[in-house]
Amino acid sequence: QVQLVESGGGVVQPGRSLRLSCAASGFTFGTYGMHWVRQAPGKGLEWVAVIWYDGSNKYYADAVKGRFTISRDTSKNTVYLQMNSLRAEDTAVYFCAREIQQWLVNWGQGTLVTVSS
Amino acid sequence: AIQMTQSPSSLSASAGDRVIITCRASQGIRNNLGWYQQKPGKAPKLLIYAASSLQSGVPSRFSGGGSGTDFTLTISSLQPEDFAIYYCLQDYNYPRTFGQGTKLEVK
Numbered sequence: 001q002v003q004l005v006e007s008g009g010g011v012v013q014p015g016r017s018l019r020l021s022c023a024a025s026g027f028t029f030g031t032y033g034m035h036w037v038r039q040a041p042g043k044g045l046e047w048v049a050v051i052w053y054d055g056s057n058k059y060y061a062d063a064v065k066g067r068f069t070i071s072r073d074t075s076k077n078t079v080y081l082q083m084n085s086l087r088a089e090d091t092a093v094y095f096c097a098r099e100i101q102q103w104l105v106n107w108g109q110g111t112l113v114t115v116s117s
Numbered sequence: 118a119i120q121m122t123q124s125p126s127s128l129s130a131s132a133g134d135r136v137i138i139t140c141r142a143s144q145g146i147r148n149n150l151g152w153y154q155q156k157p158g159k160a161p162k163l164l165i166y167a168a169s170s171l172q173s174g175v176p177s178r179f180s181g182g183g184s185g186t187d188f189t190l191t192i193s194s195l196q197p198e199d200f201a202i203y204y205c206l207q208d209y210n211y212p213r214t215f216g217q218g219t220k221l222e223v224k
Contacts, residue, residue: 035213037161045153045161045204047213059211062118095160102208103151105172107160 002026002106004096009111012086020081022096022108029077030054033099036070036081038092039110046092050099051079064090086115119143119207123216129224130195138190138219140205145185149209152181152190155218156201164203165190195221 008020022034036048049060049070058070069082079096093110100106120143130136140150148168153161163172165181168188178193192199200223205216 044202044218045155045206045215047206047215050211050213061212101166102149103163103166103172104153104161104206105163107162109160 002098004098004106004108006094006096006108006111009094009113011114011116013117014087014115016086017082017084018086018113020083020094020096020111020113022079022081024077024079024098027098029072030074034070034072034079035097035099035104036079037095037097037104037107038090038113039095040089040092043092048094049081083113086113088115091115118212119146119209119214121205121207121214121216123203123205123219125219126217127220127222129222131224132195132197134195136192136195136221138203138221140183140188140190140216142186142188142207142209146207146209148184149207150181150183150188151206151208152179153204153206154199154201155204161204 003025005023012018033052035050038046051058051070067085072079091114093112095110096108097104098106122141150168152165155161164175164179169181180191182189203219
């Protein structure tokens, strides 16, 4: 069955960096686009970034553009989110999700990132 | 970026009730809209895609409608497991944008 497992979250100081990973299994990873979505504590969902199935295109939310980078490694069936210059407002649970024909069908359980001094 | 506005923000209802949640886009998005359900501490779950198509495994009491700028999610007869938060998401263009959510609570 499809599994997406996020890791890499934790507590980080403002201005520092963190890299999240999302390990995929149960499907042919290289044929699907992958997204990151986040949710601040007690708040709604916020779309963060997408990388196309072949890595040819990447798009970002305005709030993270220039600070976050999405990438993928097909040999490891893993998608990454490199987060630089972190701010308190980046504190959230970060979910990865698999896109099937535009729609976010499969989701991981999320990993919590806390930006605090 | 396209803004998605849901209403109401919260809704109290009882099991067996019919409820309708609406989502309005700040510009036309054709039928490029999905509805997601999220329960506390869990990842979102896709219910409806392409505005009105029921995702596999989702009960038929859920239905979606609309096109262009105005969309609805209808639950025909609420079940206890339906009390959750519901979000719309436009996939017409990037950046993708969610509505702010509708919390469906027990009356």
